[in-house]
Amino acid sequence: MMPTKLHPALIGFTVLVFIFLVGPLVIVVGSALSDTTYLTFPPQGLSLRWFQNIFEIDAFRRTILTSLQVAVISTFVALIIGIPASYAMSRYRIQLPRWLSTLFILPVLVPELVLGFSLLKNLAFQFNAPIYLSLIIGHTILILPYVIRVISASLASFDFSIEEAAISLGSPPLKTFFTVLLPNVRSGVIAAFILAFITSVNDVSISIFLTGPGISTLPIQLLAHMEQFFDPTVASVSVMLMVLTVAVMAIVERTLGLTFLAK
Amino acid sequence: MTKPLSIRNITAHYGQTKVLEDLSLDIGEGELVSLLGASGCGKTTTLRLVAGFLQPTSGTITLGGKDLTRLPAHQRDIGLVFQNYALFPHLSVADNVGFGLKQRGVSGADKTKRVNAMLERVGLAHLAERLPGALSGGQKQRVALARALVIEPQLLMFDEPLSNLDAKLRVDMRVEIRQLQRANGTTSVYVTHDQEEAFSISDRVAIMHAGKIMQLDTPENLYQRPANAFVARFVGFENLVSMKVVARDGAQVTAEAAGGVKLTLGLEHFGEIPDAFVLACRADGLSVTDNMAVEGIPTTLGLRTYLGRAYQYQSETAAGTLVANGPLSRPLEPGSAAKLVPVPDQCTILAME
Incomplete structure (x- = not known):
């Protein structure tokens, strides 16, 4: 048999795509390490002082914390709502109307700015909800469709007769959900967690309406910072966000993975 | 431990569609009865009603004199063997087999002993630590069988257990199932659409059509003396x-x-x-x-x-x-x-x- 030879054009194309994907990351990381007081690439001189700068500015310290809290809480809320919802839609797919699953995806179709604005108008003005609570509600609405989508996808390959097998062996339905179903959609839950967390941490369009005096999220603070300064802090915050995200992914994978392995 | 099953005047609906009509069936202690028929005849519905996954519109199901009709599925003490095995993918073979024992509060050395003895009987002792994904179809079905048998249920039910296996293995497995069922003397319901399988494995066979039992008899009588034109054509x-x-x-x-x-x-x-x-x-x-x-x-x-x-x-x-x-x-x-x-x-x- 002839070994399959890659077409040179295909190799070229792949390299281009790769550059297109990785290029911006290289530029951001490079800029963050620059010793200059303005954003530049390639970096001139190497320095970590812009990373240090993040923690010297009080607003960054506070917003990082807020962003993490909002992301963790809204992700958990979204999972608590999303897992049972996905389960119900997969388990009773035949009995339930088909538009129901579309309904849960709808928030994605609404421009986030509109969502943010309507939340501002209703939650913040009408009900006078605290900023922190409004942020969590807004982020939960934003990430719920992703959670449902990802978990439904992993439930699609789940064989529900496994659940019946467990019940027939004497395991009550609720217990079966935790001991049999959840461990088998673990990868979906992890993926949903990561996707939801990242979406929340990076969100601008909803947060911009819901943040207010004293409480802001990191991306909003970044915007505010950029309006006044053009130093590499912006780049170093981005790098930090990337590292943070990878760390979260690693932690989630590790902890959830180990918990379930130890059954 | 094993009990006679009695299904009395069961009618069942899916939404507006009537799937079983006034069905009655008695299975003696230690007897294996097959429900045989084409898809849609109601055989799987009958099994799911007895298992407790469906509720009948009317009628009663009793096992050893105890009324099961409104009892939740997990309290029925019925061993089930599924067509697609339905093993727990995240648990080892031994943990799959031990699952039902764990629910019954059996643990430690007692559980290990019973699991090992059962794995020995189905010839899978050497695979105890494997995950189901690493097993062949025949091995998976043996695990499923062991998992259902180890809890020593009052009733054993099979839902087309062999239809995912190839022809040769199917014949071997049905002999194996019959031997295990005989040895344990467990009252059993066996659902299949395969006439040869039903006839070879059963004490009696119920030929079903459109939600009714057309004839319930020994394989010999069904084959030689069908009671009506439907059964005659069927055999x-x-x-x-x-x-x-x-x-x-x-x-x-x-x-x-x-x-x-x-x-x-x-x-x-x-x-x-x-x-x-x-x-x-x-x-x-x-x-x-x-x-x-x-x-x-x-x-x-x-x-x-x-x-x-x-x-x-x-x-x-x-x-x-x-x-x-x-x-x-x-x-x-x-x-x-x-x-x-x-x-x-x-x-x-x-x-x-």
Whole structure:
């Protein structure tokens, strides 16, 4: 048999795509390490002082914390709502109307700015909800469709007769959900967690309406910072966000993975 | 430990559709009864009702005298073996088998001992630590069987357990299932659409159609003495000919079919023959001969097919198209005239419906 030879054009194309994907990351990381007081690439001189700068500015310290809290809480809320919802839609797919699953995806179709604005108008003005609570509600609405989508996808390959097998062996339905179903959609839950967390941490369009005096999220603070300064802090915050995200992914994978392995 | 099952006047609906109608079925202690029928006949619905995954519209289900009808599925103490095995993918073979014991509060050395003994019996002791994903289809079904048997349930139910296996393995496994079931003496319900499988494994078989049991009997009786036209067709009586008795003479009865065809039937083979009846014959039960002097159904032979053990003919007769077999030694040409002679022990008599 002839070994399959890659077409040179295909190799070229792949390299281009790769550059297109990785290029911006290289530029951001490079800029963050620059010793200059303005954003530049390639970096001139190497320095970590812009990373240090993040923690010297009080607003960054506070917003990082807020962003993490909002992301963790809204992700958990979204999972608590999303897992049972996905389960119900997969388990009773035949009995339930088909538009129901579309309904849960709808928030994605609404421009986030509109969502943010309507939340501002209703939650913040009408009900006078605290900023922190409004942020969590807004982020939960934003990430719920992703959670449902990802978990439904992993439930699609789940064989529900496994659940019946467990019940027939004497395991009550609720217990079966935790001991049999959840461990088998673990990868979906992890993926949903990561996707939801990242979406929340990076969100601008909803947060911009819901943040207010004293409480802001990191991306909003970044915007505010950029309006006044053009130093590499912006780049170093981005790098930090990337590292943070990878760390979260690693932690989630590790902890959830180990918990379930130890059954 | 094992109990007789009694299903009384069960009617069940899916939404507005009636899937079971006034179904009753009694299974004795230690007996294996198969529910046999085409898809949609209600056999799986019956199983799911007994398992507790569906609720009947009316009727009762009792196991050993205890009413199960409203009992939640996880309290029924019934072992289930599924078509697609339904093993827990995240648990090892040993943990799969031990799952039911754990629910019953059996743990530690006692659990390990029972799991190992059961794995030994199904010949999988060496795979105890494997995950189900690393097993072959036959091994998976053995694990599923072990998992259902180890809890020593009052009732064992099989839902087409062998239909995902290849033909050779299917035969081996059904022998194995039967031996294990016999050894444990567990009352069992076995759902299948495979007639050979049902007949070979069961004490009795219920042939189902459109939500009803058409006949419940031993495999031998079903095969040789079907109670009605549906069951007769199901077990391979291809030719059903309506007849009327025109003369009775001691042990001989002369009957006439449409088109004036007359046949003489002996009571020693058919027992009592009512005045109007249906003569049911397998293809082997109508022997094709070109000897026009014998008594038989006159025919014009149609398409001839080679079966290996015989030639089969689509035969046009005054009583309709019949399927009949003729000897390999004398292949007859399509279009030629012949006679179809009933072979008594391959034919049976049905009451007119």
